[in-house]
Every structure is written in structure tokens, then in C-alpha cells.
Amino acid sequence: MGQIIDIKSDSSLSNFPERPLSMHPKKFALWLFICTVIMIFGALTSAFIVRKADGNWLEFELPVLLWVNTIIILFSSATLQWSYFSAKRDNINNLKIGIAITFFLGILFVIGQFYAWKELVSMGVYFGGSSSNPSGSFIYVLTGLHALHLVSGIIFLLFVLVASFQYKVHSKNMVRIEMCATYWHFLDFLWIYLFGFLILNN
Amino acid sequence: MELAHSTSAHHHHTEHDHDHDHEELSFIQKWIFSEDHKVIAKQYLFMGILWAIFGGGMSLLFRLQLGFPNAKLDWLQPLLGDWIKEGKLDPEFYLALVTMHGTIMVFFVLTAGLSGTFSNFLIPLQIGARDMASGFLNMLSFWFFALSSAIMMVSIFIETGPASGGWVIYPPLSALPQAVGGSGLGMTMWLTSMAFFIVSSLLGGINYITTIINLRTKGMSFFRMPLTMWAFFITAIIGLLSFPVLFAAALLLIFDRSFGTSFFLADIYIGGEALQHTGGSPILFQHLFWFLGHPEVYIVLLPALGITSEIIATNSRKPIFGYKAMILSMLAIAFLSFIVWAHHMFVTGMNPFLGTIFMFLTLIIAVPSAVKAFNYITTLWRGNIIFTPAMLFSIGLVSFFISGGLTGIILGNSAADIQLHDTYFVVAHFHLVMGSASFFGMVAGVYHWFPKMFGRMLDETLGYIHFWISFVGIYMVFFPLHYIGIAGFPRRYYSFTGFDFTKSFTDLNTFVSIAAIITFAAQFIFVFNFIYSIFKGRRAPSNPWKSNTLEWTTPINPEHGNWPGEIPTVYRWAYDYSKPGASEDFIPQNIPYSETKESNFENEVDPIESKH
Numbered sequence: 004m005g006q007i008i009d010i011k012s013d014s015s016l017s018n019f020p021e022r023p024l025s026m027h028p029k030k031f032a033l034w035l036f037i038c039t040v041i042m043i044f045g046a047l048t049s050a051f052i053v054r055k056a057d058g059n060w061l062e063f064e065l066p067v068l069l070w071v072n073t074i075i076i077l078f079s080s081a082t083l084q085w086s087y088f089s090a091k092r093d094n095i096n097n098l099k100i101g102i103a104i105t106f107f108l109g110i111l112f113v114i115g116q117f118y119a120w121k122e123l124v125s126m127g128v129y130f131g132g133s134s135s136n137p138s139g140s141f142i143y144v145l146t147g148l149h150a151l152h153l154v155s156g157i158i159f160l161l162f163v164l165v166a167s168f169q170y171k172v173h174s175k176n177m178v179r180i181e182m183c184a185t186y187w188h189f190l191d192f193l194w195i196y197l198f199g200f201l202i203l204n205n
Numbered sequence: 206m207e208l209a210h211s212t213s214a215h216h217h218h219t220e221h222d223h224d225h226d227h228e229e230l231s232f233i234q235k236w237i238f239s240e241d242h243k244v245i246a247k248q249y250l251f252m253g254i255l256w257a258i259f260g261g262g263m264s265l266l267f268r269l270q271l272g273f274p275n276a277k278l279d280w281l282q283p284l285l286g287d288w289i290k291e292g293k294l295d296p297e298f299y300l301a302l303v304t305m306h307g308t309i310m311v312f313f314v315l316t317a318g319l320s321g322t323f324s325n326f327l328i329p330l331q332i333g334a335r336d337m338a339s340g341f342l343n344m345l346s347f348w349f350f351a352l353s354s355a356i357m358m359v360s361i362f363i364e365t366g367p368a369s370g371g372w373v374i375y376p377p378l379s380a381l382p383q384a385v386g387g388s389g390l391g392m393t394m395w396l397t398s399m400a401f402f403i404v405s406s407l408l409g410g411i412n413y414i415t416t417i418i419n420l421r422t423k424g425m426s427f428f429r430m431p432l433t434m435w436a437f438f439i440t441a442i443i444g445l446l447s448f449p450v451l452f453a454a455a456l457l458l459i460f461d462r463s464f465g466t467s468f469f470l471a472d473i474y475i476g477g478e479a480l481q482h483t484g485g486s487p488i489l490f491q492h493l494f495w496f497l498g499h500p501e502v503y504i505v506l507l508p509a510l511g512i513t514s515e516i517i518a519t520n521s522r523k524p525i526f527g528y529k530a531m532i533l534s535m536l537a538i539a540f541l542s543f544i545v546w547a548h549h550m551f552v553t554g555m556n557p558f559l560g561t562i563f564m565f566l567t568l569i570i571a572v573p574s575a576v577k578a579f580n581y582i583t584t585l586w587r588g589n590i591i592f593t594p595a596m597l598f599s600i601g602l603v604s605f606f607i608s609g610g611l612t613g614i615i616l617g618n619s620a621a622d623i624q625l626h627d628t629y630f631v632v633a634h635f636h637l638v639m640g641s642a643s644f645f646g647m648v649a650g651v652y653h654w655f656p657k658m659f660g661r662m663l664d665e666t667l668g669y670i671h672f673w674i675s676f677v678g679i680y681m682v683f684f685p686l687h688y689i690g691i692a693g694f695p696r697r698y699y700s701f702t703g704f705d706f707t708k709s710f711t712d713l714n715t716f717v718s719i720a721a722i723i724t725f726a727a728q729f730i731f732v733f734n735f736i737y738s739i740f741k742g743r744r745a746p747s748n749p750w751k752s753n754t755l756e757w758t759t760p761i762n763p764e765h766g767n768w769p770g771e772i773p774t775v776y777r778w779a780y781d782y783s784k785p786g787a788s789e790d791f792i793p794q795n796i797p798y799s800e801t802k803e804s805n806f807e808n809e810v811d812p813i814e815s816k817h
Contacts, residue, residue, distance in 0.1 A: 028338040029420045035411040035445060046496065050457070050489055054468070059484040064663035133481035138465040144457065202702030 028095050033182050037189050040152060044193060047148070048200055051141050055087070062135035065205055066122035071197055072115040079108035080191040093174045095167065098192065102164045104181075105187070109157040111135075117151050136185045156190050159183050238348070240340030241765045245347050246326030247658060250651070252354060252501075253318020254732065257644075259358075260309030261725050267302045270294045272718025274426060274702050274711070290365075296699045299389050303697050305361060307372030308395070310640065312402055313357070315505040317350050319647045320444075323508055324413045324437040326654065330756035331431050333422025333772045336765070338415040342408050349405035353398045360394035368395035371697060373498065376469040376490050380462050383475050392462070396455050402817065403448045403455075410448075413441040421754070424775035424812075428532075429794065431754050431779040432518075435532050436511020438540045440504050446543070447500035451493055452491035461485065488553050489527040495546035502639050503542045507535060508607075509646020510577060513599040515779075516653050519752045520596035521588030522790050524780035527580045530597070534573035536579075541570050551622045559617040567617035571610070578607050588785060589790070594668030600640045601676045608680075609638025612687065627697075630690025633683045641679045648731065655735075656749050659740030660762040667734040671727055678724030685713050691782035753779045753793045 054060075086101020120143065127140035163183045166172050172180050239245060266285075269278065277292040288298040325343065329336055337343045359369040370379035371389030374395065382389035417438045422431075428439075457468040461482070469490040470482035518525040525531060547555060547563040581603045590596070612634040615621055625631060648671075655663045694707050701707040701714075748757040758773050773795035781792040787804035798809045 026419060028415050030337065031419055032342075032411050032415045035414055036407075038446055039411075039449045042446055043453050046450040046453035046493055050493060053492060054486050054489055055368055057486050057489075110403070133465075133483070135466060137466070137468055140468060146459065148456075154759065155538075180438065192716070203778055 005119070027178060029178065030182055030185070031038070033127065033185060037186070040193070041187075042058075043148070047141070047145060048197075051145075051200075051204065054137050054141070059136070061128070061138045061141070062205065063126060063128050065121040065142075065201060066126075068115060068119040068122055069198060069201075072112050072119065073194065075108055075112045075115060076191050076194050079105045079112065082108065082182050083187050087180050088171050088179050090177060091174050094168065095173065098172060098180075099164070099167050102160055102167060106157060106160045106164060109153060109160060109187075113150050113153055113157070116146055119128055119146070142201065145201070149194060149197055153190050156183075156187050159186060207240050210606050220397070232540050232553060238344055238747055240336070240344045241669065242329050242337045242340070242343060243658070243763065243765075243767075244645045245343055246322050248347050249317060249321030249325060249350070250658075252351065253314050253322060253647075254735070256309050256318065256354070258315040258728075260306050260314055261728065263302045263306040263309070265722060265725055267299055268718040268721045270299055270699065272721075274700060280472055292427045294699075297369060297386050298366060299404065299699045300371075300385060300419050300697065301361075301366045301391070304369050304371050304374075304387070305357075308357070311372060311505065312399070313354060315640070315643045316406065316444075316501070316649070317402070318622035319505065319508050319643060319650075320413075320437065320440055320649075321347070321350065321409060323433070323512060323650050323654075324441065326658065327433055327513040327756065328416050328768050329420070329439060330414055330657070330759065330767060331434055331754050332417060332420065332425050332764075333755050333768075333775065334416060334420035335767055335772070338420060339412055343412050343546065346405045346408035346412065350403050353401035353405060356398040356401065360398065362615045363390055363394070365389045365391055367391040371776065373491075373494055375456070375494075376485075376487050377471075377473060379475070380458065380470055380477075381480075389467070396459055396462075399455055400452065400725045403452045405747070406444050406448050410441040410444045413437055414445065417441075422772045422775055426795075427523065427730045428529070429775055429778045432514035432528070432531055433508075433511040433534060433754075436507045436514070438443045439512075440507045443500045443507070443539050443542060444504050447497040447504070450493055454490060454497070457493075458490065478773040488550070488555075491550050491553060492546070495549045496543070497547065502635075503538055506639055506646075507604060508540070509643040509650075510535070512646045512650040512653070513581065515604050515752075515754070516649055517538045517584050517603075517652050518591055518782065519653075519750050520591045520599075521585050522591070522782045523584055523588040524782055525580070526583040526586075527576070528778065528780065530576055531580055536577040537573040541566060541573070545570065548617055548619070551619045552626045557619070564619040568614060570617075571614055574606070574610055578603060578610070585732060593652065594663070594672055595649045595653035595750075596666055596668070597672045597676075598645045598652060601672065602645040602649065604676075605642040605645060605679070608633055609636075609642060613638060615717040624693065625690060626688035627695055629686040629694050629696055632696050633686035633690055636683050636686075637679075641683070643774065645675075648812075651735070653750065654756075656745030656761075657744075657756055657759075657763075659739050659742070660745050661738050662745050662749065663738045671734070673722060673732075676726035678720055678727060681720035682717055682724060685717050689713060695773075698736055698757060736799070748793075749790045751789075753781060753791050755756075755794055758793065777809075 005174060082101050083105040086098045086105065089095075089097035089101055123142065124186065127134070128142070129135040130140055130143040160183060163179050166179055214574065236244060239248075247533050262600060264520045269276065274452070278289050278294055278487060279292045281294075282289045285294075288295045291591075325337070328334070328508065357367075365382075365386040367387055368379065368391045369385045370392070374392070378384045379388050379392050382392075417430075417434060457466075459464040461469050465481060467482040467485035470485040471487065471488050472483050473480045489666045514525055514531060542648075545563060545567045547559065548567045551560050551563075578726075585600070616625055616634055646720070652663055652668055654663070689707075692706065692710065694701060694710060702711065745761060747761050750757075755773060755775070757765050760769060775794045777792065777794055779794055781787075781804075782793060783790045784804045792801055792804070798805050799811050
């Protein structure tokens, strides 16, 4: 699965003539994927601004729970970074603990987002239907799509967790955890952007 | 071609490096769920040709209505069934045909068929890689495309008809089934299909970019890459940045259609009754759509331009004129393509000042485009031109690119656009500059790389016949449409005989329809040639066009892994044609300067071998 041509064995790293500059293809592909996610959310937040300028815009308070969720996801980034450093120092135990904590914090975040939706509904801010307004629908789309990406991140964490139990993640084999950390930090950053965006626009 | 091997020592690992590829793969692994970029490219090509026949055939159906508004079409009943009512084409089905023709041609033929075929086939071969960065994702990309194709194909046959709101699917037309039957299930399937298509494009694009950046062979610096590689590279970047935006737009439209949100739907009354939607902005959809839609034009065109650069240089036996100018102009076009989208929306009531800015940015695109046209012509200038069918199609592309591009300058003018918007002038413009030009690029590519794909040659005589009928035919179809458009004749109208000002164009429309039928029929010469030559064509020599690029250093029928031994090293750019002093009129990229002392320029010496 996901067969990547091993460039190291292919090139033999000879310097004649120069081998073009390159990075790990999988990591590079992950960055490209992140670019596409940025473009999706860029498009949605731009649409938000354009639509807001048209008027007929429902104003409401953001659920307080979002602040709690923000702290949770920030903390999860820290724990993942801690497990990354642990892997670098071959401290396999801490690595496992770190990923496991991150995994549960991730799930907690998604549940928290769901309760934030409930709070929105109780405030009378609906996703669809005759009493909904695009300002509310946008919040559901932005948070929902972010949560969907976060779920993909949680699945990624699960893979790395399983790999760490099989002793496949250590200082000589960092690609998995590096990519996982990159993606997770990105999702964290994306949430900070979205949350800041919503605060500034409400 | 063996020179590269003699200069650099064999590495110990190359022998066993690809041993696992010689294991027998099952039929399914080899031809269906293949991870080999060459097989995937052919899968894209077959699918593209199939869709082109479908999409082109649809245009004939609505050309029949336009060219012969009074004709009895009962004889089409076996094919179209209830879509023929009392000998006439059903007006709603006419709209569906127009929509499907656009969708199929733009996305399935000229995006997937063109980029999918040639990016997959040529990137590893021309940069010197064994395969794509991820063969698995590449396979996934094709099968997402196949799934998307299947859904789109099924949608054509459902009772309420396929999507009918135009390929641009503007809401509210596309959001409300009350507007047109196709906006019901047909539109749902359209959106589902396009979602999979976007996934397929992104997977493909990520792979193309990663491969070009990371897997180039030794010596293949960016400025030694053939222009095809640059074109595919830039195309993939444009796709990566613009398709997610279409995804976002489609997502919001799905919510509007099925979940009762009102992103794009303002207060709408049908039969005096208000719908539940309130407060949406249909113009917002147009912004999101055209943010993809305009770059999409270049996603379609740039690969064709890259292919043309390669073919024209090879068959003029001259270095491409202005190699770096070609790259810079493509980068400039790519950049500009993202900031001109609102020129599709001049008449939506946007601020005229904003319109002026978009007009200004749009007209700037003429500069890099003119650089490209100029460079093609100067490459041809005083070359030893060899008129292969591929070369003829490439020159045809340049012709369409110029004649269609000129009308772009007229349309880009926000004042002139008030008269010309949504008329046949627009249809003529983009069918020449984007449709026909890209189509010719694709066909040129097939003629040029067929020997590498199938190890056999296409028949040249049939190629010449195909070219001349197509070239003349396309001008006969699209040139008259300019006049119809200037007269104000709107596109997508089922019937024009009801208006006084358009009645006088009946004969011209008949002429266009006949030309379209002939042009379409001529494509079957190509289809025949293509299928026949796969099995019975003349066997291809290893380098039939005496070309410099790396793909011709592989065996005639390359296995998985492309090169049996070591991957050749690159020592020079791809355009050393007719170099003064050289014994032959071409020097492939893998020949070191030490072996061409008689033709080297002063600074051309091999890098010093080290650490060996």
C-alpha cells in the first residue's frame, strides 16, 4: 500500500552530476494536501466575508464551550509534540502515553464541538430550515468540516499508536510521527484561525 | 543511447533494485488496478476518448436542433426515446445536452483525458523516474475518476434527465427542481460525480508535483526540464489551488439543495408562494465557481501548450525559441489566472470600478500569451520543418490559440462584454482558444507519443486526412459563430426562429451544423487509426522523431520501472537540435559534453566526477 519509490536506494546518493534537491516524497505530498485544505477553508471564509457584506446577517454570541475546546486542542498539540520528542530520544513508553493522550484529547475536542452545536441550537441558531440564517449555517459548515478533518487526524494518530506498540516508531524511524505531528499541528493552527476569524467577525 | 552507461559506473544495487517488478503480476494487477504510470495513462486515454465521443456526439444532437429547427427527428427515437416528443427534441433535454456537453468536454476529456494521460505517461519518463511518487495514490486517482465517470454516465439515463442548468451550475437554477427537471436527481448526481472528480484531480496533482520535485534523475535540474514538464507542473499547481474552491462551492450548494440552508438562495417565490430559503447570495456562488472556473481554462490549455512546445521544437529541428521566456510566460499566466475570475461576471451588477480592475488584469494575460505565440512562430522560423501529423496538429493549435485569443481581448473589455456576454461570440471564443486548441494539443500528443505508448506507429496518411478535415472543419464551425454572436444571439437558446433579429441566421446555422457533423465524423478516422495501429501498426523504431528527451532512451516497450538498467543521467537541456558542429541534428539529454567536443560551446563542460 502507498508504495513510494525509495529514492535513497535509487540514487545511491552519488554526486555526479548533482542529484536534484529533494525531500521525502510522502512528507512533501502531505504538505501539498495541507495546501488543498487551506484552499477549501480560504474559500469558505472568503465566502463568509462576501456574504456578510450583503447584509441580512444574524448576530449572536459564540458558545463559551468553544473556548474550552480551543484549550483542549492546544493542549493536544503540546502532548503530541512531547511524544515526538520522546520518540526522538527513544523513550518508547512516553511516546505511547503522549500519543494516547493526544488521541483522547482529539476525541474530547470533537465531542466538545458537538456540544457547542447543541448550545447553538438552544440559542436558536440553526443550520438549515426556514428560521436559519447563513451566518449560523456558516458556523456549522466551518466547524463541521474542521471536525471532519480532525477525525481523519485521529485515525492517523491511531495508526501511529498501533505502530508505536509494534516498536516501529523510534529515533531511526521518525517519518510516521513527523507526518502525524505536522498534520495535527496544522489542524490545531487551522482551528485557531477559524476561531479567531469567527471572533473577529461576530 | 548507451553512452550514459559507459561514463558512470554501474551501481551495485541497480541489478536487484527492480527484481520484484519482474515477478508475474496477475491480469488484474497489471491492467486494471495497475500502479504503473504508463498503464494508468492509457486507462485515462481510453476513458478520455470514450468521453470525447459521447460529449462530441451530444453537441451534434443540439446542433441538429439549431441547424434544422423544422426537421422531424423521429428517427432519433430509438436512441433518445421519450426525449423526442412529436418529432422534436425536448427543450429540457436540449438544456441537458448543452450542460452535459460542457461538463464532459471541460472536465472529463480536457482535464482528465489530457492531464491524466500525458502527465501520467510523460512525467516519470521525461524526468527519469521509475514511476510516480506513489503508484497507489495514482491508481486511486484513476479509479476515483472512473467512479465519477460512472455516476455522471448513469445520470444521463435517469428519467428526470441529467443536470440541465449549464456546466456552470448557477443557483437558483441548479438548486431548485422546480426550475428544470434536471435540477432534481440529475444535479445531485452531478455534484456527487464532481466531488469524486475533484478528489481524483487532487490525488493526481499531488502526485505530479511531488514526482517532479523529488524524483528527477541526476543532472535533471529545473532548467533542463523539457517544457512539457514545466507545463504539467504548473498545471498541477493551478489545479491544487483551484479545485478545492470548487469543492467548497459544491459543498455549500449541496447543503442548500438538501439541508435547507440558504447560502446561495435569496427569497424566492414560486407560484406566489415563498420558499423557505432566505437571505442567500447567488452571486457568491459565481465568485466561488469562477475562482476555479477561470484557472480551469488554463488547467485545460497549459498541458496542450507544453506538448506543442515539445513537438514544434523537435519537428522544426531547432531549439525552442526563448526557453526561459516560455517558462516565465506560463508562470505569469498561472498567476494571472487566479485574479481575473470576475471577467465572467461583468454583467452581474458588480461595481463598474471593480469591473475595470478585472478588465485590466484580464487584458494583461494577452502579454504572456503573445510571448508564447511569438515563440512558437520564431521556433518554426527557418527550421527544417518535418510535417508529421503531430506537428500539423501543433501548428493548428497555434493557429487556434491566436485566432481564439484575439477575441479574448474583445471579450475582456467590460464595456463590450455588455453586448457580447452569453452570446455565440463567447461560444466561438472559448471553443477556439480553449476547446479546439486543447483538443488539438491532446491529439498531437497522441500522434507524437503513440510509438512510446504502444510500440507501434500510427498511420500517417490517415493522420493527414484527419488533420485537414478537423482543421478546416473547426474553423467552419466556429468562425461563423462570431457573426451570430455579434448580432446578439444568446447561447443555450433552444429555438431562435421566434425572434426577428435572429431569423436571418438560419442558413448560417445550417452551415455550421453541417460542418460540425463532418468534423465529428472525421474524428472516427482517428479512432479507427488508433485502434487499428495498436494491433496492426508498423513497428516503431526506438526514437522515431529523433527527439532529445529521456523517454526515447527506454526500450521500445518499457516494462514497469521504465529503464532496465540504471536511469540515464542528464547532462544538457532538451533542445540541442541542429547544434553547429554536431554530426547529427540532435543530441539527446543523456549525452555528456565530453562526447560532443566538436559542438560544445565554451562553457559546456561536464561537472567533475567526485566521490566515486
